[in-house]
Amino acid sequence: MTGTATEGGRAPIEAVPWAAGSPTAEPERLVFERSSPGRRASTMPDPGELPDAVPERVLPAWARRTAPVRLPEVSERDLVRHYTRLAHRNYAVDLGFYPLGSCTMKYNPKVAEVAAALPGFARLHPAQPAEQVQGALELLARLEHALCELTGLAAATFQPAAGAHGELTGLLIIRAHHEARNDPRRRVVIPDAAHGTNPASVRLAGFEVTTVASNPEGLVDLDALQAALGDDVAAFMITNPNTLGLFERNIARVAELVHGVGGQLYYDGANFNAILGKARPGDMGFDVVHLNLHKTFATPHGGGGPGAGPLVVAEHLVDYLPAPVVVRDGDGYRWDHDRPRSIGRVHGWNGNFGILVRAFAYLLANGGDGLRSVAERAVLNANYLLHRLEAAYQLGYPAKPVMHEFVLSARRQKGQGARALDVAKGLIDRGFHPPTVYFPLIVEEALMVEPTETESVETLDAFADAMLEIAAQAEADAHALHQAPVTAPVGRLDEARAARTLVARWHPPPEPDQAGSDPADEGPPDKPTS
């Protein structure tokens, strides 16, 4: 199929422009500015015959609250309208295409939401004894087994709540592994294209960061890696496919080099969607893998979380996993707390269990065959979209085919006066979420595009048309793009000002000098009053 040009440049489908004059174009006051004394949404149950307890009598003065809590006072109607109107001012996968590179914004199946909300999952207390939660433990055990199959590794922990949390957990396990061998190590090596969480996690785990450059093909430079390795290296951390969307085809050699100095090989699973069921990190020589279930397993991103970052490890690292772990016990399951070599807890309880329920639903729905075709369609969609865009935008690194994502450079457009940021804002006016911009850092004016497998060819074509139109506009009149976005609920926001004069909360306006009417009835103040 080929792209269909659209009249007027506006994509016919999947595009969600905020129509001028729609209610969502109006600013929405803060919930505090909707507040009116005496209003409330909450109701409290009748205490019946319960004896009263007066705080002044039963709590010491040094503990008691001295000033009223300034929460908003709104009716349920106002509450619902307020947050519904805020929802209308937010873009999402449920509204349209969201090709943020490295973030895997695939469609989130709704059966998973229904399952996670079942009282048998949502209304479980984490301290309930194992015999009361056998269904939950079975789910964890079966999900663990599937993740081990898919990664080619031995066992998993579900405590990490996100990818970076998994990284920290994995690095602490690597630390414990070296220390147990009386061979403590100082450094962790990462490629210059790595996610920012990698070096940050390395520091938190008490290691120093050594960065190695990529070669002109956009892959790990083996000579540079070899030079960086030594017997003080604890691990090499890498994403594969890497953040340029390229498969590190020398990964077996990389593993040999790293293991050769006694280091461990860490797999950042942010890009696992590309190889799901097609290739396994364990077979490539990786010792530790974190997966981002909120990416690969289609659990919703929630505006930035919650996610789940389970960590899967090879046999020789199993003893170091955070305790407790789920184990088989006769016909059922139990928590095993007796793990003397465990690094200890990284979460107060069992991780983001509700996300694991959703991921398990996704696993069942797709099955092994479905997961493999997820990877195939993700890679096909990326290569198709790249094919449609490469005449207008340069590829950051020229290697093809790409895997599940690719990195364009807007350096040609920059020469015409439009930067990657302007391309991004131009996309907003055309109803699409922009790609990730300015990452990875090794590509000038980077636009990192990850279409995912869940988008149709019609959507990909509409997006490509919008990108091509923006390229044409950059060539004809780059200045016009500097005004974008003009259809969004707000225009381009002054980020420098936000950082310069930090306003991180609302403050009530000063008491008016003269008695006035209820401020909540007067609409929003013209200026923030903080």
Add this chain to the structure above:
Amino acid sequence: MLASLGLDDVDELFRPIPAELRAPAGLDLPRPHAEQEVATELARLAGRNRHLDELTCFLGAGVYDHYVPAAVWYLAGRGEFATSYTPYQPEMSQGVLQALFEYQTLISELTGLEVSNASLYDGASAVAEAATMAVTATRRSELLVSGAVAPRVRELLDTYSQGLDIKLLEVGALDGHTDLEEARGKAGDQTAGLLLAQPNFLGVVEDVGAAARVAHDVGAKLLVSFDPLSAGLLEPPGRLGADIVVGEGQALGNHPNFGGPAFGFLACGSQDVRRLPGRLVGETVDSAGRRGYVLTLQAREQHIRREKATSNICTNQTLNAIAAAVYLSWLGPSGLEELGRLCLRLARYAAERLAAVPGVSLAFPGQPFVKELVVRLPADPAEVCRRLVGHGLLGGLPLAGLAPGLADGLLVAVTERRTKADVDRLAEAMATVLAELGAEAAGRGGRGGEGVAR
């Protein structure tokens, strides 16, 4: 699509993966399932769990069975919030950004500190982030940790400290509260901070103001892990001198979820804002001068600062924080106060009823508490709880192995979902179970005695 790429088979796109690295055939994975089959299987698994609609819950210890109003997930669960990403493109993410700005304001109000971040993973990891802040702010390495902080939280701190230059020193609990004299004795010029929980793991209300003086006298920070729903009764720790206030946000509109997802919160004073971990939303204006919101002070964060970042956190618990904003707006100031008062009444009634059961006593009589308390039992608390399940009750958390000197202790929590009748039922069932256990022990003792006599 394949044809436009000049390909016959999608597998040609996987040629960068060497053949020997292709996944083997026959991985042990489920077959594909129809949606209906997925729903049925998940319902079957859920059905094998005994949840809090089946069992009346007096279990707390950090996760509480508070009521979640209908509007909370009706709103927070909307696709516009739930299926969006971190608001990197603020012009099309004003909904999430504004909701988080409101959340930050609400947390600031509850904690009594100026700046809240946009959420962390959970209450336990929030404590570790606060510890890191205290260490970097003071350039000191010792953290005094109250023994009355939940064991799970102390375990997590211990894990995180393996990679950080932090030495943890425990301060004992005395009559249920942190021994501040011991803390004073251990505090010195290497003390970065003093950590305690309010109310603490044993349900006791701590003297935060006195603890702040102990910390500040040696130039250390006071870190408090705070139950946010206690704010209707208790003075926010920030107003009593706490420098960093963190906590578990589950009680604010989030279901227990078997421990997650909920969220952790963290608030600090303006002077520490550049050491804050994670996302922070700030107010600004757009090109037309209209108010708007953006992620701000990103130079603290991993995607900009990499190894020099204040934390490695990227994905957080935004949706749960939005749920908290909806919940607190639903509650309102009078709701928060009434809820606190109701819990206080139930907790005090529970203390009175349980202490009247033969053999049962309060572990810390005279100590203030608001929704959770420890009772001592004349029989193994774990066995008592097992039997209480037969009466449809989750009796609480047995403290053996979790708190020194409290092997006979049971931690009992109430929320506004419990009623006077529930408390009566717990006390009556407890009396029945203890009588059964007493009779069995006497029976065993009696037979054994006869054996000896013969």
